[in-house]
Amino acid sequence: DSGVTQTPKHLITATGQRVTLRCSPRSGDLSVYWYQQSLDQGLQFLIQYYNGEERAKGNILERFSAQQFPDLHSELNLSSLELGDSALYFCASSVDGSGTWLFFGEGSRLTVL
Amino acid sequence: GQQLNQSPQSMFIQEGEDVSMNCTSSSIFNTWLWYKQDPGEGPVLLIALYKAGELTSNGRLTAQFGITRKDSFLNISASIPSDVGIYFCAGLTQGGSEKLVFGKGTKLTVNP
Numbered sequence: 001d002s003g004v005t006q007t008p009k010h011l012i013t014a015t016g017q018r019v020t021l022r023c024s025p026r027s028g029d030l031s032v033y034w035y036q037q038s039l040d041q042g043l044q045f046l047i048q049y050y051n052g053e054e055r056a057k058g059n060i061l062e063r064f065s066a067q068q069f070p071d072l073h074s075e076l077n078l079s080s081l082e083l084g085d086s087a088l089y090f091c092a093s094s095v096d097g098s099g100t101w102l103f104f105g106e107g108s109r110l111t112v113l
Numbered sequence: 114g115q116q117l118n119q120s121p122q123s124m125f126i127q128e129g130e131d132v133s134m135n136c137t138s139s140s141i142f143n144t145w146l147w148y149k150q151d152p153g154e155g156p157v158l159l160i161a162l163y164k165a166g167e168l169t170s171n172g173r174l175t176a177q178f179g180i181t182r183k184d185s186f187l188n189i190s191a192s193i194p195s196d197v198g199i200y201f202c203a204g205l206t207q208g209g210s211e212k213l214v215f216g217k218g219t220k221l222t223v224n225p
Contacts, residue, residue, distance in 0.1 A: 042217035090155050099205055099213045104155030
């Protein structure tokens with residue numbers, strides 16, 4: 001158990017819909033990262049927050065947005081969903097924002113039909 | 114952008130065999146990381162390498178940071194069934210997660 005909690009574990013929805021994925025970091029970790037894992041693409045970095053503020057942005061689509069709240073939990077919002085958005089979405093956390101010691105959650109599996 | 118070429122893509126071995134996988138890039142990295150992802154789980158950090166030429170062990174796992182800083186390898190000795198999973202390399206150029214680049218993974222299957 002990494003200490004990072006993600007909900008929901010599984011989500012099935014239709015194209016055009018909007019979903020919110022939630023992440024609670026390890027106790028004491030200030031930084032949260034979101035990654036997308038598709039079948040053939042490996043882990044693609046989406047976005048990072050540190051202590052409530054956006055720290056870095058990767059290949060995140062404009063239809064996606066995220067935020068980190070004062071209690072340090074984070075939400076990833078995916079809107080106007082397309083079939084290609086079906087993937088595993090991982091949240092990771094670290095004490096600082098250095099990107100080295102990341103602890104990953106178990107992921108949220110999104111299926112868009 | 115920066116890419117990591119991880120090979121092999123998959124491996125099928127017998128229990129007890131040694132395993133070797135590697136990661137190469139055209140870019141220089143300051144840190145190399147190796148993660149393992151068990152089925153249905155998130156990746157877990159196995160080994161972190163911080164200096165060119167560094168050789169680090171974690172139990173039956175040994176990893177090295179290439180001298181050129183453009184490659185790394187991971188060896189697993191005397192494989193056991195619980196070694197099954199996907200092994201990812203990741204390279205970090207400097208502080209900042211936007212520079213943490215993952216390889217596409219090596220899927221390891223161990224036959225008892």
